[in-house]
Amino acid sequence: MVQTGNESGKTGGDLLVEGLERWSIDQLFGVPGVQLDQLFDAIQRKPDAPRVYHCRHEQGAAYMAFGYAMATGKPGVCAIVPGPGVLNGGAALATAWACNARVLCLTSTINSAFHGRGLGALHEIEDQTGLLRGLTKWTARARHASEIPGLVDEAFRQLLSGRPRPVALEIPPDILAQRTNAAYPAALPSITKPAVDPSMIDKAAELCLAAKKPMIIVGSGAMDAGDEVRALAEELQAPIVTRNMGRGVVPAEDPYHLPGAAANGMWADTDCVIGIGTRLQQLREWGHDPSLRIVRIDLDYSETNKIALADAAIIADASDGARALADAIATQNPQRESRLEEIAAVRGQFENAIKEELAPQIAYLDALRSEMADDDVLVDEMTQVAYVGRYAFPVKAPRSFVHSSFQGTLGYGFATALGAQVGAGDRQVISINGDGGFMYTMPELATAMLHDIHLIAIVFTDGHFGNVKRIQASAYGGRHIACELHNPDFVALAQSFGMAALRAEGPEGLRMALREAKQVKGPVLIECPVHDEEFPSPWKHIHGRKVR
Numbered sequence: 001m002v003q004t005g006n007e008s009g010k011t012g013g014d015l016l017v018e019g020l021e022r023w024s025i026d027q028l029f030g031v032p033g034v035q036l037d038q039l040f041d042a043i044q045r046k047p048d049a050p051r052v053y054h055c056r057h058e059q060g061a062a063y064m065a066f067g068y069a070m071a072t073g074k075p076g077v078c079a080i081v082p083g084p085g086v087l088n089g090g091a092a093l094a095t096a097w098a099c100n101a102r103v104l105c106l107t108s109t110i111n112s113a114f115h116g117r118g119l120g121a122l123h124e125i126e127d128q129t130g131l132l133r134g135l136t137k138w139t140a141r142a143r144h145a146s147e148i149p150g151l152v153d154e155a156f157r158q159l160l161s162g163r164p165r166p167v168a169l170e171i172p173p174d175i176l177a178q179r180t181n182a183a184y185p186a187a188l189p190s191i192t193k194p195a196v197d198p199s200m201i202d203k204a205a206e207l208c209l210a211a212k213k214p215m216i217i218v219g220s221g222a223m224d225a226g227d228e229v230r231a232l233a234e235e236l237q238a239p240i241v242t243r244n245m246g247r248g249v250v251p252a253e254d255p256y257h258l259p260g261a262a263a264n265g266m267w268a269d270t271d272c273v274i275g276i277g278t279r280l281q282q283l284r285e286w287g288h289d290p291s292l293r294i295v296r297i298d299l300d301y302s303e304t305n306k307i308a309l310a311d312a313a314i315i316a317d318a319s320d321g322a323r324a325l326a327d328a329i330a331t332q333n334p335q336r337e338s339r340l341e342e343i344a345a346v347r348g349q350f351e352n353a354i355k356e357e358l359a360p361q362i363a364y365l366d367a368l369r370s371e372m373a374d375d376d377v378l379v380d381e382m383t384q385v386a387y388v389g390r391y392a393f394p395v396k397a398p399r400s401f402v403h404s405s406f407q408g409t410l411g412y413g414f415a416t417a418l419g420a421q422v423g424a425g426d427r428q429v430i431s432i433n434g435d436g437g438f439m440y441t442m443p444e445l446a447t448a449m450l451h452d453i454h455l456i457a458i459v460f461t462d463g464h465f466g467n468v469k470r471i472q473a474s475a476y477g478g479r480h481i482a483c484e485l486h487n488p489d490f491v492a493l494a495q496s497f498g499m500a501a502l503r504a505e506g507p508e509g510l511r512m513a514l515r516e517a518k519q520v521k522g523p524v525l526i527e528c529p530v531h532d533e534e535f536p537s538p539w540k541h542i543h544g545r546k547v548r
Contacts, residue, residue, distance in 0.1 A: 009179040012145035013042035019152030029064040030079035035108035038176035056443040060415040062092030067419030083123030093135040096166040098405035103166040137165035146182035163300040204312035205328040211272030214238040220245035221277020228322035252394035261391040262350035264544035283307040287548040297321035361388035363507035371514035381413035383434030411440025448523040494525035
């Protein structure tokens with residue numbers, strides 16, 4: 001331990017806990033270990049410290065922090081040991097990066113005296129800081145306990161300003177134990193957001209007003225801007241298109257809303273696209289040409305020219321930017337002809353098509369939706385029903401659909417849903433999993449029971465990595481390898497943890513099981529046996545065809 005000559009001050013662990021309270025963190029997901037002993041002891045000694053949800057694996061803890069952040073929009077905090085612990089949590093940090101989630105990873109290192117010496121200290125890995133920098137927006141390491149107040153404040157400033165992304169703070173075990181008289185300043189650092197540039201608003205408004213067939217595409221950056229996006233859509237008579245991360249910005253039944261898969265056919269005639277808080281991957285997947293005008297509203301300037309250079313780039317919070325653009329258009333916009341009938345026709349044709357093409361998956365999704373309140377939360381996975389759910393499950397409220405974005409993180413769902421349920425409070429969270437992905441974080445069944453997390457987890461079981469098997473069947477002449485699974489009896493497995501468990505046969509059986517599960521005071525697992533051959537391929541609607 002570093003000797004400071006001051007045994008009367010607070011430890012680094014005390015200061016870290018004080019900082020979490022200062023930023024209103026009341027939940028922490030973690031796995032204790034020797035390098036974090038001082039942190040956990042400081043939590044134990046402080047009666048009003050954040051509640052600890054301790055998990056069975058660092059992967060579970062980090063995913064739970066991610067799920068909490070996705071369901072609430074607030075920071076989710078995980079505490080995991082260095083080295084193997086950080087590596088175990090890496091998939092969750094990568095997923096949080098892809099999903100623009102506010103996750104704070106608290107970790108440690110080897111003792112400061114051993115840094116850079118390659119002595120093989122417990123949990124030592126080469127350049128852990130560099131590893132974390134590749135997974136986070138901001139990473140820092142405390143070199144003395146007196147630095148902790150400034151680093152904690154900066155970590156939260158990074159989390160709450162600019163584009164949301166995970167951050168990490170490393171505090172060596174000797175620094176967590178070190179004592180100091182350092183203290184936090186009285187005031188929190190200010191959280192600023194960029195001011196809207198009026199000249200860019202005018203330029204964007206000019207492009208929008210000249211358009212005959214505009215389209216609005218929203219992503220997770222617009223999650224808290226639903227009213228402003230809706231006002232802009234009314235002014236422009238433009239469809240509001242969502243895919244994966246933007247689902248819930250406006251309710252699925254809103255007359256201006258279209259799932260991305262439905263909007264693909266309108267892209268060829270679209271003459272101006274307004275991307276709000278989105279990476280706007282449609283420019284790459286559906287194509288673009290010089291006739292398409294591009295307007296972007298985004299906190300991250302780098303997104304405005306990655307695929308195609310924006311004609312007008314408004315660097316702003318989605319609410320501020322969309323409101324300013326709608327107001328500017330309203331001052332000079334003549335009454336535009338309504339496109340609601342056109343949008344409704346496109347949506348109706350798409351819904352009828354997928355009901356016919358994908359009836360087995362749609363039946364399960366209908367069963368789910370019928371037993372969920374509007375603001376209940378669905379956490380998806382890499383499984384057949386969930387693939388169709390990306391565009392066919394009606395999402396009716398913000399932060400009520402959790403997806404792993406471009407990471408496509410097999411196995412993320414169950415542990416993520418546990419954290420989402422902690423954050424969702426009285427809203428019910430439902431996790432849908434395949435048997436392959438569920439087993440990644442299955443040990444967190446123990447966490448659900450220990451902490452009485454009232455999640456409903458559905459496991460669709462077919463005994464295969466279903467998508468792998470499907471690809472092998474279609475691309476390799478039906479030659480299968482490494483796709484069969486040996487499963488437990490999932491009902492008996494859950495019951496061995498003391499958990500309520502049900503088996504549901506078919507969509508109607510799932511509907512009845514969900515109704516029963518909602519009456520249980522505690523976590524519930526529902527096993528739903530399926531046959532992979534009963535599910536038609538969902539993939540032609542996932543990305544869409546190139547049309548320009």
